[in-house]
Every structure is written in structure tokens, then in C-alpha cells.
Amino acid sequence: MRQRIAQEKPVPRNAFHLKWSPGGLVDIEFLVQFAILSLSADNSALLHHPGTRPALQAIAALGLWEEDAVNTLLRAWRALREAENRRWLRLESPVLESADAEFATLQGLTEQVRQWTLRLGLGPTEE
Known part of the structure; x- marks a missing residue:
């Protein structure tokens, strides 16, 4: 999906799009959606948190990802x-x-998002 975004929504190298650039809002939202999809069978509480922030808080409360x-x-x-x-x-x-x-x-923050994406085993977020 990251490759498709890079192709369809290109951002100049010297710029940063808050939503579409690697490590941006879309990547964080994808991570959370992936967690909900992959972990909700054993953790149905995740299904009650449709927003990104409440879902991340639920993931933390359930101890599913590192704090x-x-x-x-x-x-x-x-x-x-x-x-x-x-x-x-x-x-x-x-x-x-x-x-x-x-x-x-x-x-700096988006680089941290990209690093956690890798550490959580969810693949690279590079263009």
C-alpha cells in the first residue's frame, strides 16, 4: 500500500506531506487498523474503539504492543x-x-513511526 500511495500521491523529496509521506498520519492509521484486524479475534475490546487514539490506548491497555x-x-x-x-x-x-x-x-517523529513499524514486524514504510 505504501508503494501505491507513493505512486499516486507523490511528494517532492524536500517536502513532507502530513498525511501521505512515510511515517505520516496514514501510516499510523494503517498500523492501528492492522492491529484491530489481526488482534481483535482474541481481543474483542479492540472492536469498540473506532478512532486512532482510543484504539491505540486500548492496544496499550491490553498490553498488545510495547508501551x-x-x-x-x-x-x-x-x-x-x-x-x-x-x-x-x-x-x-x-x-x-x-x-x-x-x-x-x-x-523526527515520523522517523520514529517508521522504526516502530519495522520493530513491530509490520514492514517497511519507505517509498
Whole structure:
């Protein structure tokens, strides 16, 4: 799916799309959806949490993923959503350029998301 997104929603190398770039919102949402699909047969409580944040909190409460992974994903999801909301309110693009003040911070968080994707055994999130 990551390859298809990269082909259909290309982002310039010196830019970062809050949703579509590797480690962005879509990757976090995919991770959570995968957890719900793969773990809900043995953990039906996951089916009662349709949102990303409540689902991550349920995954943590059930001890299904490492606490560090859940905390990292929650921190990244919150920061990306806040940036996305600020940009929407200002009628700005969801694409950040390297000159944007938040660029380095968000890049660091998305790299952590990509690393946890690998550590959780859910595959690479590279283009």
C-alpha cells in the first residue's frame, strides 16, 4: 500500500506531506487498523474503539504492543493532527517544506513511526 500511495500521491523529496509521506498520519492509521484486524479475534475490546487514539490506548491497555511503541505512535499522531489542523485553519497546504519551523520536529517523529513499524514486524514504510 505504501508503494501505491507513493505512486499516486507523490511528494517532492524536500517536502513532507502530513498525511501521505512515510511515517505520516496514514501510516499510523494503517498500523492501528492492522492491529484491530489481526488482534481483535482474541481481543474483542479492540472492536469498540473506532478512532486512532482510543484504539491505540486500548492496544496499550491490553498490553498488545510495547508501551514505548504506543507512546511514540500517540505522540506522533497528536503532533501531526495538530499541525494538520493548524494548517487547515490557516488555509495552508498539508505539505511542509524544509524551511517550515515544524519540519525537523515532525520529520523526527515520523522517523520514529517508521522504526516502530519495522520493530513491530509490520514492514517497511519507505517509498
